[in-house]
Amino acid sequence: MKQAIGRWVIPVLGGLAFVFLLVPVAYVFAYSFNDGGRANLTWQGFTLDNWGNPCGAPAVCESLANSLQISAVATVFATILGTAIAIGLVRYRFKFNATANMLIFLPLATPEVVLGASLLAQFLNVGADLGIGTIILAHTMFCISFVVVTVKARVASLDSRMEEAAADLYASPVQAFWRITFPLLLPGIVAAALLSFAISFDDFIITNFNSGNVETFPKFIYVAATRGIPAQANVIGSAVFLIALVIVIAVQILSARRAKMLAAR
Amino acid sequence: MSLLATRRQQQTGAGKGKNGRKRNKPEDFRSPGEVAADKRKSHMGYWLILPGFIFMLLFFVLPVFSLLATSLYTKPPGADIGQFAPALQFSNYAVVLQDYWAELIRSFGFALIATVAALLIGYPMAYLVAVRLRHRNLLRGILLVLIIAPFFTSFILRTQAWKQILADESLVVSALQAVALLPEDGRLTATAFAVVCGLTYNFLPFMTLPIYASLERLDTRLLEASSDLYSNAFTTFRRVTLPLSMPGVMAGTLLTFIPASGDYINAALLGNNQDTTMIGQVIDSRFFRVVDYPGASALSFILMLAILALVTLYVRRFGTKELI
Numbered sequence: 001m002k003q004a005i006g007r008w009v010i011p012v013l014g015g016l017a018f019v020f021l022l023v024p025v026a027y028v029f030a031y032s033f034n035d036g037g038r039a040n041l042t043w044q045g046f047t048l049d050n051w052g053n054p055c056g057a058p059a060v061c062e063s064l065a066n067s068l069q070i071s072a073v074a075t076v077f078a079t080i081l082g083t084a085i086a087i088g089l090v091r092y093r094f095k096f097n098a099t100a101n102m103l104i105f106l107p108l109a110t111p112e113v114v115l116g117a118s119l120l121a122q123f124l125n126v127g128a129d130l131g132i133g134t135i136i137l138a139h140t141m142f143c144i145s146f147v148v149v150t151v152k153a154r155v156a157s158l159d160s161r162m163e164e165a166a167a168d169l170y171a172s173p174v175q176a177f178w179r180i181t182f183p184l185l186l187p188g189i190v191a192a193a194l195l196s197f198a199i200s201f202d203d204f205i206i207t208n209f210n211s212g213n214v215e216t217f218p219k220f221i222y223v224a225a226t227r228g229i230p231a232q233a234n235v236i237g238s239a240v241f242l243i244a245l246v247i248v249i250a251v252q253i254l255s256a257r258r259a260k261m262l263a264a265r
Numbered sequence: 266m267s268l269l270a271t272r273r274q275q276q277t278g279a280g281k282g283k284n285g286r287k288r289n290k291p292e293d294f295r296s297p298g299e300v301a302a303d304k305r306k307s308h309m310g311y312w313l314i315l316p317g318f319i320f321m322l323l324f325f326v327l328p329v330f331s332l333l334a335t336s337l338y339t340k341p342p343g344a345d346i347g348q349f350a351p352a353l354q355f356s357n358y359a360v361v362l363q364d365y366w367a368e369l370i371r372s373f374g375f376a377l378i379a380t381v382a383a384l385l386i387g388y389p390m391a392y393l394v395a396v397r398l399r400h401r402n403l404l405r406g407i408l409l410v411l412i413i414a415p416f417f418t419s420f421i422l423r424t425q426a427w428k429q430i431l432a433d434e435s436l437v438v439s440a441l442q443a444v445a446l447l448p449e450d451g452r453l454t455a456t457a458f459a460v461v462c463g464l465t466y467n468f469l470p471f472m473t474l475p476i477y478a479s480l481e482r483l484d485t486r487l488l489e490a491s492s493d494l495y496s497n498a499f500t501t502f503r504r505v506t507l508p509l510s511m512p513g514v515m516a517g518t519l520l521t522f523i524p525a526s527g528d529y530i531n532a533a534l535l536g537n538n539q540d541t542t543m544i545g546q547v548i549d550s551r552f553f554r555v556v557d558y559p560g561a562s563a564l565s566f567i568l569m570l571a572i573l574a575l576v577t578l579y580v581r582r583f584g585t586k587e588l589i
Contacts, residue, residue, distance in 0.1 A: 014393030017386045018408070021415055021469060027426035028418050041429065081317035092310025100314065103321055109519070109576065110569060111527025113545040117565035118332035119324065120552065125331050141324040144317060202420050204530060205545070209552070221421045225534055229425055237422040244417035248410055 025241070032234035040231045050231040054239070057230035063220035064236055070132060070216065071200040074139035078200075079193045081140070082147025083185070089148070090155040107145045115142060116209030123210060130212030138210045139203065143196035150195060154188025187255050194247065201240075329569075336562035347556050357563045365547050365564060369571070372544040375457070376526035379464035380472075383521050384514065386465070387472035391513070392506075395480035412473050420467060424534045427463050428454060431535070455537040463531035471520040479513030480506075515583060523572055544568055 034040055035047035055061035089100060107115060119138050120130075128134060162184065166176040204218040211219060221233050339352035362369075390412070398405045415423060430437055431453040441447035453459055483506065491501040507514075529545030536542070544564065551561035 010389050010393050010397055013386075013389035014397075017390040017469075017473075018411060020386065020466065021390075022411065023430065024423040024426035024466065025415055025418055027429055028422045031426075031429070041432075042434075081320055084313040085317040088310045088313030092313070094310065094314075100318070103318065103326070107321075107325055109523055109572075111523055111545075111572065113527040113529065113548050114332075114565045114569045115325075117548055117552065117561060118328035121335040121558065121562050122324075122328035122331040124558065125335065137324055141321065144321065148317075198416060202416070204421060205528070208549070218419060218421055221419060221425070222530070222533075225421065225425055229422070233419075234422060237419045240419070241414070241417040245410070245414065248413075248417075252406065252410075 028234055028241075029238050032231055032238045034231055034234075036231055040229055040234065050235045054232050054235045057232040059215060059220060060217075060230065060232045060236065063215040063217045066132065066214060067201055067217040070135050070139060071197050074136050074143055074200045075193050075197045077136070077140040078143030078147050078196045079189060082144045082192065082196075083151050083189055085144070086148045086151035086155055087181075087185075090152055104145050104148045107142050108149070112142075112203075112205040113209075116206040119206070120209040130210055131214050134210045134212070135207055135214065135216070138206050139200040142203075142206065143200055146195050146199060147192040150192035151185065151188045154185055158184055187258070190251065194251070198244065332562050332566055335558055336566050338559040338562075340559070347558070349558055354559070357559045358567065361551075361560045361563045362567065365544065368542050368544045368547050369564075369567065371542070372526050372568075373571070373575070375461050375464060375532075375543060376522050378461050379468065379525050380518050380522045382461070382465040383469050383472040384518060387469055387517065388476055388514075391473050391476035391480050395477045396483060396485065399481075399485070409477075412470050412477070415470060421530060421534070424463050424467065424530055427459065427466065428534055431459050431462070454535070455541075457536070457541050459535040460532050460541045460543075463535045464525045464528060467528070467531065468521040468525050471524070472517040475516035475520065476510055476513040479510045483509055511583070515580070519576060519579075523576070526572060527568060 031040055031043075032050055033046050033048065034043055035045040035049070036042065050056070085104070089097070089104075094100060116138070119134075119141070123130060123134055158181070162180050163176050166180045167173075171179065202218060204216075204222055207216050208219060208222070215223075217233075217236070221229055224230065224233065334351065335349075336357055337351075337353050337355065338349035338357075339354040340348070341350045344350070394405055394408045394412070398408065429435065432438070433452050433454060438447065438453055441453075442449055442451070447453070487505050487509070488501055491505045492498075496504065527545050529543050529549060532541055532543040532546055548561050548564050548568070551557045551564065555561075
């Protein structure tokens with residue numbers, strides 16, 4: 001009897017934890033179908049109108065467009081700069097290796113308010129106009145660290161004998177990189193880019209400090225929260241959730257298939 | 266020339282791993298061409314990291330110094346709103362500490378409770394997926410996606426959902442009132458409980474994933490060995506499982522505590538404006554509502570230093586080397 005209880009403690013606790021984790025997501029979904037009008041705080045009845053007209057509430061889609069644009073640009077910058085750093089740090093040794101690693105790690109260990117506030121202090125001191133440009137710079141900064149950490153793991157697990165073999169077969173370093181190293185790193189780079197995009201898209205605190213009058217999607221929801229968030233925001237939130245889920249599952253399946261293919265060769 | 270180049274490379278320790286071994290060979294094994302190629306390669310390394318590091322210097326290191334400088338600015342008499350003059354006014358720190366020490370301590374208190382709660386919830390979750398379901402690949406994959414699934418919806422929308430879950434007429438509140446855990450006129454929304462609950466919820470995946478990563482590598486034969494040696498489940502957990510998952514617990518607690526102590530979305534959406542105010546809200550309002558840049562900068566700097574100090578103490582006390 002006692003043993004049976006012991007066996008079930010972990011599944012029950014773990015299962016409850018999953019419920020805790022997912023109930024709010026279910027709420028976001030459910031309230032995207034609520035006929036609640038502008039406030040959308042209490043359940044008023046089922047409707048599909050919000051999904052039929054996702055741009056129905058004022059300024060929702062403008063802020064979404066800004067967010068998509070910012071995240072896309074910041075992701076491209078951060079992925080390029082971060083991947084180069086990751087390859088450099090793993091493959092080459094520098095005098096200041098420890099300092100370099102620290103410089104990458106520190107933004108991850110600093111609360112967002114401090115990152116946001118220090119960038120704002122900087123932009124105020126140099127007299128920069130706050131707007132889309134400053135948001136992109138801020139997002140690129142904190143995404144670089146995530147890219148480096150993600151890609152570094154991939155570079156470290158790379159078998160350098162592959163590149164040596166390419167060199168033995170008279171490939172130039174550039175050829176060896178683009179034909180051998182880069183394809184092997186690609187899954188890590190894609191994962192890092194998806195991660196940056198997700199983090200950048202959902203960021204509120206750093207954005208709020210450096211955005212001036214520009215509305216991003218999270219900022220729109222935060223400002224709307226005092227008066228009541230329109231159901232259209234829930235529609236977009238749920239749609240983003242579904243798209244991200246599809247991408248993650250597709251990436252998983254593709255990488256599993258790729259691994260199988262490589263193993264079969 | 267080639268000798269000089271090699272010595273310099275050995276000093277800087279250019280290359281490592283498999284390449285490093287090649288470079289440490291006596292130099293007569295290498296042709297001058299190879300030496301030159303190696304030297305080019307180490308230059309290549311600098312070119313790879315340079316652009317990113319210049320970016321980080323400009324938009325991370327320099328801003329921190331900018332923050333420090335701004336925190337010491339002074340407001341000249343008769344200046345417009347938002348006009349400050351460079352100075353070394355250290356009294357800014359004393360003023361904000363005196364005004365906001367309560368919010369600072371409360372932030373760390375809330376973050377600490379949320380971290381402990383996330384650990385208690387996240388550990389069984391990670392154990393279930395990493396150890397109990399180790400051989401059920403499909404189920405494990407699905408559950409892993411579910412752990413990160415909340416990140417796919419907006420942080421603020423999920424926090425708003427907690428506001429609805431804990432609202433006065435909600436199921437949770439009526440249920441708690443029915444079993445008399447909550448008085449009839451008691452409420453959960455706009456309380457410290459709601460804020461801590463939101464913090465725990467929002468940072469739970471940051472706790473679960475690192476613990477999962479270290480439990481995934483746990484050799485289950487060690488658990489069998491432990492029970493063969495007559496230890497009960499609890500002793501096995503305390504003496505074998507927990508110590509082996511410590512790197513994950515360390516990383517998870519830091520990844521939860523640091524963002525939680527600076528967060529203000531939860532306090533703003535789930536709290537009231539009196540006894541749940543966190544330091545992030547104060548920094549935000551001193552920047553944008555009060556337009557007191559030096560005060561806000563001083564508070565940010567204090568927050569950063571306090572977190573660095575706490576984290577250093579914590580890592581010294583419990584830490585392992587394989588943190589990063």
